[in-house]
Amino acid sequence: MSIFESARAVVSADGGGAIDWDSVADAATSATPPGELALGEDTADAYAADVRDARARIRSVSGLSFDVPETVALHTRHHWVDANVATFRRAFEPMNQQPSRLPGVARTLNTATTAGALVFIARNVLGQYDPLLLADASDAHALYFVHPNIVAVADSLGVQFPRFRRWIAFHEVTHAAEFGAAGWLSDYLETRLRTGVDALADGTIDTAAFEELQVAMTAVEGYAELLMDEAFDGEYDDLRRKLDARRGQRSPIGAVATRLLGLHRKREQYERGREFFAHVAGERGLAGASRVWDDPEYLPTDDELDVPPRWLARVPA
Template sequence: MGEQRAGQYDVAGTGFVRARAGVPAVPPGDAEEPLRLIDWELAFKGIRAITPAGPAIGREQAQEVVDALRTASSRAYEPVARTSGLHTPDGPETALVVDRPTWSRINLDSFAALIDPVVDGAARHGGRPMPGALARRLAGTATAGELTVLMSFLSTKILGQYDLAYDPAGHPRLLLVAPNIVQAERELGLDPQDFRLWVCLHEETHRVQFTAVPWLRGHLIERTRRIATDLMPRSDQILNRLNLVAKNAGAALRPGGAGLAELFLDEAQRAEVARIGAVMALLEGHADVVMDEVGPQVVPTVEVIRRRFESRRHEVTGLAAVVRRVLGLEAKMAQYRDGAAFVREVTSVVGLDGFNAVWHSPRTLPDAQEIRDPAAWIARVHG
């Protein structure tokens, strides 16, 4: 039995990515080529080159992992839907099981669909001068290098994800990153079947959130695209942006800070990011609460998994700790905690149906202050 290589966890997954993929192969500098800030294909080649494939695993065992994860994702639907009170029109959907490069490819495609129209539109219609072909090539190459390092690191950490597919023609899918799940269950000494189902409970909750609440995906994409557009600087704003970097550096890199993303934000942009962050805190916290409620019913070793997984979250040291702080991953951990506390407090006061009023419309979503003060949300929405 040969060692499992990248791209072999799910053949269908590779086809799915290529069908959506990426960036049309138009020669740089072509008059019809949209202006791009990042050379996406170069970034993907770099990711494939530097990202380790993951734990050694034979072909037959790899197929068993894929089958087990697909089964776990389907099993997770019914208890998640029952516990959350949210039901999707189409019922369960089998997850797409992927390797690390395929996870990166899917996310690069989503980033391109989000960022490229913003960059191109700002340059062509926003009064910003179009850079020449050489400048575009150099900028795209430099940014691709930075993205390669970032995505390679993240692709070794992510266990699962509900991909929103920012391309309007894209198909949102639940992704499970097989090498990372196998590596985590081995390192933590967990029961594989239980751990895989436990991971799927959290990720399936995200799928149910977006499929049971049809307006939510479009709302989040629109808010994200709005802040991306606002962050595109004009040439006369470059000096001001540099001043913001100097001003915000300390806060961005403090424990729990938002990382590099916080460096470039003025007050209005910080407020918009806070609104998006509140929605993300709600989604992540809700998924954690549902996972915690369902877990004891269907995962026999759930207490062992929780204890060891939480210990792993808190024991990050050295370079990994620095990278997490720079990328703002500590802030993401805070989202889980704050969002879960909000969900639990609201549910304890107004019940599950009362909490689910949060999904009625964009106006019933909590803002950042309400995430920290659930009583304020209850007073606003329930009177």
Template sequence: MVDWNLAVATATRLVRPGPEVSRDEARAVVAELRRHAKASEGHVRGFTRLGTDDAHDTPVLVVDRPGWVRANVAGFREILKPLLDKMQERRGSTPGGTVLGAVGGKVTGVELGMLLSFLSSRVLGQYETFAPASRDLPAGGPPDSPTGGGRLLLVAPNIVHVERELDVEPHDFRLWVCLHEETHRTQFTAVPWLRDHLEGEIQSFLAETDVDPMTVLERIREAAQSLVGGRPEAEEGDGGRSFVELVQTPAQREILGRLTAVMSLLEGHADFVMDGVGPDVVPTVSEIREKFQQRRARGASRLDIALRKLLGLDAKLRQYRDGERFVRAVVDEVGMDGFNRVWTSPNTLPTKAEIAKPADWVARVHGRPES
């Protein structure tokens, strides 16, 4: 169904070259990012009051853009396997299914590679938890361990590119990025059930995918009509949805609402921690934050803005803002220890509505009336 090797080859061929640096400069950047990642552990743990010894065993991998692509292809391959197996079985029972599958797999591989090449120059770091351990992707433990077999990825050329584009102090910016990504590593290593919960939600989302091509085409047709205003009964607010959202089933939208709330929490928490720790260890944090927010908001080009809308990446930008606002409001109301009750179980995670109204989460989890 997907030619994964072709996806990697396509992305690697199309990926933009990184900034020009000498070999010595590259080595220095890698070494500094490793030092900052290590130092960030103590800063993040002290501020969040979360911690586990498993974090020490979780590898920090400083990668280039093709390395990021390979890690994400490995993760996609693992998380999508149940859905692709189901689609392969469905296709294999139709006349000519094998031939169509071989051709379709290459087409999909090229398309995925093109998408990853676009994204590979935009990601500064990532906590990757779904890909199985391999020589290129060592993990902190077996997949059923509390770490979930995860690893922290720092994309060195992208970090250097952005620090130059923003014209900020490089050493401060690198530590600032590491604080954000280390928060994600702490979230997953200190909350053992988080990885399995996310994987379960993703698998539930994928299980709702209709593998009938005609049904998918009909949904795409309806989505296209709604985007151009051709469907009179279009739901209110459809104009604000991405094309990806519009081709989902109602059940998928419900699951996506829960996933959006979790991702808003994780991203907002990381931004909150980054800003909370920053003033003590990053002298130029105010300048970095202001310039980085401006960069997030404006996008790189008209094409970049169009692709962000198509892929739903604008929603991710909202997650940072809405999630950070939720975390800040809850910490202001009940303190850090009170906020940390969010990590007790899936039942204490905020809903999408609670992300927008933090007082509702406080009332539900802490039993306090809304102020």
């Protein structure tokens, strides 16, 4: 694996459309060390046990009805890249159907940019609940853990691996709870994602679609933070503090990459959403905060995220 091989994969991008997805996958894996996945049976079983325990605790605390994927996937960084290239390919297919004014140049640049984004995320992502947006209805949702990254981050934070692994499992299962409780959520996100991408393919920007997508994801991340704090069956103050610090402390290059890729918005989603739901739960408890999943009309607006009393005045207890 080398930067040279990654660059060569990008330059070899061919065919029509905006992005050569095969070259994206080749470039991203060439530039990313996969990490070790030589797991003993005990470790693999421990991941599954953490997920089962998280499901039971979250069901008990929240009263939400949901299930988790039948298979828990333990990934290297390369496995994660392959899974997400498939998701990106589905999402951005409309752009590949539009001719480019500078087909060779634009395709190479788009391919390189997308591969670079995947490289950066693959080196940092810990776990992922994937509702498989825009996939065939027969496809099940998925739960991934990027084992090499979890091991590396636990070590860098000075946290015992089993405890940190369990924390990540609880966080991802909270997302499964949200999508399970809100049967409409996948369709809601898919519609806005497809509308936004279709507009980009036509050379325009549908600001409303992307704003609604951003607000919905802020609610998803914020509620997950609230539910995590209620459900996790151990001390977590130090984990929360250390992870918050990690989100805010990047190398200069990492900080630039985070902003260029829009990943700073992920941190804003956590913080803004957490503050909103902390206020709502303080007034109405966890059950009152969970009303957000009863109907898409109960999602907070952008203004309500900053002024929670407006949401409380609008949504019945």
